[in-house]
Amino acid sequence: MLIEIDERYCIGCGRCVDDCVGANLEVEGVTARAKGSCILCGHCVAVCPTGAVSIPSYDMADVEVCSPASATIDAHTLLRAIKSRRSVRDYLPNAVEQEALRLVLEAGRYTATAKNAQGCRFIVVQDELDELKRLVWSGIEDLLALPADDKPRWVKLYKPFLRDAQAGKQEFLFRNAPAVAFVAADRADDAGLAAQNMELVAASLNLGALFNGYLCRAAEELPAVKAFLQAEDRPLQICMLLGHPAVSYRRTAPRRPGDFVVK
Numbered sequence: 022m023l024i025e026i027d028e029r030y031c032i033g034c035g036r037c038v039d040d041c042v043g044a045n046l047e048v049e050g051v052t053a054r055a056k057g058s059c060i061l062c063g064h065c066v067a068v069c070p071t072g073a074v075s076i077p078s079y080d081m082a083d084v085e086v087c088s089p090a091s092a093t094i095d096a097h098t099l100l101r102a103i104k105s106r107r108s109v110r111d112y113l114p115n116a117v118e119q120e121a122l123r124l125v126l127e128a129g130r131y132t133a134t135a136k137n138a139q140g141c142r143f144i145v146v147q148d149e150l151d152e153l154k155r156l157v158w159s160g161i162e163d164l165l166a167l168p169a170d171d172k173p174r175w176v177k178l179y180k181p182f183l184r185d186a187q188a189g190k191q192e193f194l195f196r197n198a199p200a201v202a203f204v205a206a207d208r209a210d211d212a213g214l215a216a217q218n219m220e221l222v223a224a225s226l227n228l229g230a231l232f233n234g235y236l237c238r239a240a241e242e243l244p245a246v247k248a249f250l251q252a253e254d255r256p257l258q259i260c261m262l263l264g265h266p267a268v269s270y271r272r273t274a275p276r277r278p279g280d281f282v283v284k
């Protein structure tokens with residue numbers, strides 16, 4: 022059974038039917054009934070005024086009573102948080118606390134996905150960061166050592182990064198972040214949206230983050246790194262450094278005027 026409707030509580034109001042994206046529910050007599058296929062988006066659970074609907078394949082204990090987002094956070098506060106967020110490129114050595122990591126990951130897990138695929142894998146490396154670094158740098162070094170004709174074009178850009186890492190300097194890939202998060206997903210938009218929510222929750226916890234396209238590319242291109250990350254057959258779409266910022270910002274950063282079309 023994809024969706025269960027408890028007839029003791031269903032009042033046949035039809036809200037679940039009206040809100041179902043797949044026309045998968047109908048009211049028969051006084052109770053709603055599930056029919057046909059379903060993307061398990063959970064709207065029927067969320068909209069039911071009496072809590073009569075459940076989806077057995079999910080952990081229903083996860084479901085919380087909620088109020089509109091506008092009652093939780095006001096637009097000016099949220100926009101201020103968005104404007105105040107910065108890409109952090111220098112970190113304190115402190116580890117990211119487990120509870121903070123959990124909240125950041127939950128932000129990713131609860132983000133919308135196309136067709137409700139929920140196909141993102143969220144990978145956090147903190148305890149095994151040294152091994153990740155070793156695999157990345159040795160993979161880059163091996164490729165840079167290849168004859169010019171065999172060397173992939175992408176890796177040439179990484180030469181100065183490797184040189185800095187070997188010299189023990191602040192380097193471009195890991196900075197000195199204590200943790201790195203990746204999002205592996207078939208769709209870049211699913212991963213990007215999840216990552217943005219993760220970054221905002223991280224910022225709300227006084228954590229810094231840096232989307233790192235270069236590290237993401239290297240991780241995707243190097244098979245030993247991909248295997249270590251257990252991304253399996255999904256492309257790594259996002260890489261984000263995480264940690265406690267070693268830099269603080271006094272004001273927001275300016276931007277070009279908005280390129281808006283509003284009709």
Ligand SMILES: Cc1cc2nc3c(=O)[nH]c(=O)nc-3n(C[C@H](O)[C@H](O)[C@H](O)COP(=O)(O)O)c2cc1C
Pocket residue numbers: 106107108109110231232233234235236274
């Ligand atoms: C998809 C993506 C990839 C990025 N990759 C890198 C990177 O590899 N290295 C880096 O230092 N910054 C990287 N950045 C950070 C941008 O340079 C940064 O967002 C931009 O300069 C604006 O600064 P702000 O994030 O503080 O507003 C990346 C940002 C995004 C969105």
